[in-house]
Amino acid sequence: MQILGIDVGFGFTKATNGKDTFIFKSIFGEDADIQFWADFGDDTPTDHIHVTIDGKSYFIGDLAEQQSSVLHFTLDQEKLITDYVKILSLAVAGMFLDKNGAINVPINLVSGLPIGFFKQHHERFNELLAGHHSITYHSQNGQKTTKELYINKVRMLPQPLGSVLDLLMDDNGKIVNKTLANQKIGVVDIGFRTTDFTILDRLRYIDRGSRTMESGIAKGFSVIANKLREKCGVSVELYRLYNAAETGSIKMRGNRVNFVKIRDEVYSQLAASIANDIDRLWAADWDIDAIILTGGGCRDLAQYLRPQITGNIIPVETNRDPRLNNVLGYIKYGHSVWGEAGDE
Numbered sequence: 001m002q003i004l005g006i007d008v009g010f011g012f013t014k015a016t017n018g019k020d021t022f023i024f025k026s027i028f029g030e031d032a033d034i035q036f037w038a039d040f041g042d043d044t045p046t047d048h049i050h051v052t053i054d055g056k057s058y059f060i061g062d063l064a065e066q067q068s069s070v071l072h073f074t075l076d077q078e079k080l081i082t083d084y085v086k087i088l089s090l091a092v093a094g095m096f097l098d099k100n101g102a103i104n105v106p107i108n109l110v111s112g113l114p115i116g117f118f119k120q121h122h123e124r125f126n127e128l129l130a131g132h133h134s135i136t137y138h139s140q141n142g143q144k145t146t147k148e149l150y151i152n153k154v155r156m157l158p159q160p161l162g163s164v165l166d167l168l169m170d171d172n173g174k175i176v177n178k179t180l181a182n183q184k185i186g187v188v189d190i191g192f193r194t195t196d197f198t199i200l201d202r203l204r205y206i207d208r209g210s211r212t213m214e215s216g217i218a219k220g221f222s223v224i225a226n227k228l229r230e231k232c233g234v235s236v237e238l239y240r241l242y243n244a245a246e247t248g249s250i251k252m253r254g255n256r257v258n259f260v261k262i263r264d265e266v267y268s269q270l271a272a273s274i275a276n277d278i279d280r281l282w283a284a285d286w287d288i289d290a291i292i293l294t295g296g297g298c299r300d301l302a303q304y305l306r307p308q309i310t311g312n313i314i315p316v317e318t319n320r321d322p323r324l325n326n327v328l329g330y331i332k333y334g335h336s337v338w339g340e341a342g343d344e
Contacts (some may be wrong), residue, residue, distance in 0.1 A: 011025070051091045162325065226332075
């Protein structure tokens with residue numbers, strides 16, 4: 001039995017088995033017959049994800065962005081679940097299986113949804129993913145490897161709980177951070193499309209202070225993309241702004257365009273909006289002991305948001321990609337529920 005944590009977000013798909021992790025953009029496209037393949041750079045497992053699922057072949061992540069003529073990317077929650085979750089989840093789940101390993105190894109999977117979509121959609125993941133699946137992986141040299149997956153159980157969590165569980169638990173799913181377990185904790189989970197706010201009071205989920213807002217990093221990307229279009233006449237897709245926004249510059253038609261000032265203004269405004277949401281949502285929760293900043297957008301916005309928050313902020317780890325915080329909590333939760341044997 002194998003336990004996996006998988007988080008299909010609007011921006012990135014993240015997955016871990018507790019030892020290895022994979023992150024790639026949540027985009028896919030039609031496959032193509034590439035006449036000549038050359039890659040002289042460092043090769044990673046997520047550089048070339050070419051799979052066939054249910055008789056249809058897809059390029060996924062970077063390969064889709066570079067090679068697909070028709071590309072699929074969405075900021076719509078319903079579409080993400082119906083069109084993306086199965087393809088992206090199965091593709092990454094199979095990447096953890098040894099091609100020479102046992103066939104149909106049972107997989108118990110933990111995933112999550114934004115708080116605002118959890119109640120309505122959480123049961124659909126089991127319908128989409130549970131059962132037997134056959135996935136064929138196509139390598140650069142034309143070789144094919146077919147892996148048989150058996151997803152035995154699927155558990156869902158509100159996404160921000162993953163970050164709390166990651167701080168609370170050890171790798172075996174045991175609660176070891178007793179201080180945090182006895183506190184009232186607020187979580188601000190900044191994702192690509194959404195920002196989730198939630199409160200745990202001595203490990204009890206508090207619904208009153210838990211909401212999903214449309215204030216993810218994509219909101220800032222949209223403003224930056226509009227500014228770049230006005231300035232340069234080029235429409236930049238949001239999923240192509242990750243690295244550019246981090247550096248504050250982008251190369252267009254051979255010329256380097258600097259937009260650090262624009263980015264800083266946009267991020268400051270977005271951070272102010274999130275800080276206002278915190279003040280409004282948690283007005284009655286003035287007794288919060290600590291606030292956790294997490295999520296992929298936290299890497300970009302934390303420096304702008306921290307000065308605008310009143311309270312004890314748990315420091316963001318600089319040696320870890322914050323996009324992984326939730327999914328690392330999922331895997332720990334999986335071990336706490338199923339243990340080594342995978343039984344409830």
